[in-house]
Amino acid sequence: MPLRFLFLFPFFLTGPLLAQSPDSLRRERFRRQIDSLQASPLLQNGSVGACLKNVKTGQTLIAYNARRSLPPASTIKLITTATAMAVLSDTFAYQTTLEYDGQLRGDTLLGSLRIRGVGDPSLASGRFAGFPDLAAQISVWVAAVRQAGIRVVTGRVLADDLFFGENPTPGGWPWDDLGNYYGAGATGLIVNENLYKVFFKPADTLFQTAQVLRTDPVVPYLSFDNRVRTDAAGTGDQVNIFAGPFDRRAYLEGFVPAGVSEFSVKGSLPEPGYFAALSLQTALTQAGLKVAQEAVALSQLRRQQADVATPPATSILHKQASPSLRDLARECNFQSINLYAEAFLKTVGVTLNYGNSTSQGVNALKQVWRSKGVALTGFRPLDGSGLSPQNGVTAQNMVDILTAATREPSFGSFYASIPILGVSGTVRNLGRKTRAAGNVRAKSGSIGGVRAYAGYFTNRVGELVAFCYFFNQYDAEAGSATRELEKLMVRMVEF
DSSP: OOHHHHHHHHHHHHSHHHHSOHHHHHHHHHHHHHHHHHHSTTTTTSEEEEEEEETTTOOEEEEESTTSOBOOGGGHHHHHHHHHHHHHOTTOOOEEEEEEOSEEETTEEESOEEEEOOOOTTTTBOOSTTSOBHHHHHHHHHHHHHHTTOOEESSOEEEEOOTTOSOOSOTTOOHHHHTBGGGOOOOSSOOGGGEEEEEEEOOSSTTSBOEEEEEESOOTTOEEEEEEEEEOTTOOOEEEEEOOTTOSEEEEEEEEESSSSOEEEEEEOSSHHHHHHHHHHHHHHHTTOEEOSOOEEHHHHHHHSSOOOOOOOOEEEEEEEOOOHHHHHHHHHHHTOHHHHHHHHHHHHHHTTSOSSHHHHHHHHHHHHHTTTOOOTTOBOSOSSSOOTTOBBOHHHHHHHHHHHTTSTTHHHHHHTSOBTTTSGGGTTSSTTSTTTTTOEEEEEEETTEEEEEEEEEOTTSOEEEEEEEEESOOGGGOOHHHHHHHHHHHHTTO
16 A cells, blocks of 8 residues: 555544534535635625524534524514414414494494404405405495494494504614505504505506506595606516505605506505595495594594593494414415514514503513523514514524424414425425425515525424524625525435
């Protein structure tokens, strides 16, 4: 044997690579892969945070910048939905009621009708089979009034929409998000997911103004300052809607595609409580009933007067139950609906007597996981949905909460609410025809400069592992953050 091989041979027998187990080698190669990503043009000016933890043994398998607070985007919805299930149970359902106050004499109500909201994000959405959409819900309420024998209302239709306080939106939400459907705030009375559609007629000539045709549903008090123009066919939705939660005039900017007779864009419905009251009062009038005074929402009265007492209800005309929390959470995580997550967060705050604001909901959420032994160093969320770029969550926070969630009675429902890689939800197109497909449960997250995934997978010996990856301030011109994260999720199932 050549002399050089005699000197090298003992090194290979005792060297560090031979001493490591196959799984340790896999993890080491995985760390190097993350290191390469951090140094790559995609992320050399940004940050990578990663953490993987065996939920059975508690062993941390990978920790890379795991204690650095980074924006989690929509992956924080996992924490919000897990908290809601831990506090409320997976069978919890919201109950919205139609009531009246005053006295009923013959066919005349000497008082007002009231829609009492409790923050049900699915009310009149039509999203769930067997539950009414907006038109059907209004019809149900009209029928309940008629069935009670009421034909004249001396008062008005009042929306009790203060269950979640007066401010519907969390701090830190960007102005250019608020008017769009994904920027709809969680009000005490939510209807039609607090959204509307605005329909445009594209111009025949490129870059000319597209005409606003109508909204669906009709929102009589909403007007537009339209600056939307026409782009090439197939370019899709490039419209931004600028408006606050109480603005009755919205600014429309951007482009709609040519080549279609009309094109719709979804916006955030201003004053949804007032919209619900107005819609019911209009429907009652059309059905031949008389309502003496104008419809109003308590939130409107509160803004006009410092103190507004909620009148006591004397009778309930109708109760509208929501789907169970397990179904609401599944839709929230599969479709990444910000409104649902924000409603869950505020509901937790109210249930635990912390208060009905977003910040009070955040405080309640923190206490829930602290009480279960989770350390929350670096955990600084501002909302429940991840829309705020000011949210700060560490990868360690995420996997520790996901690990603690496995010990909850409702864990089966929570786990089922997370999309499956290569199969469903926002990750249905990732990891197809790989060992990760059908194995990894992952919630995606994306806001400006941020891409993230978190969830669970089952390792090669059948144990559940919680994982989290955050890419912050990546350079989209240097590559695809989604594809690099997909590679990490495909490789991690080999552990």
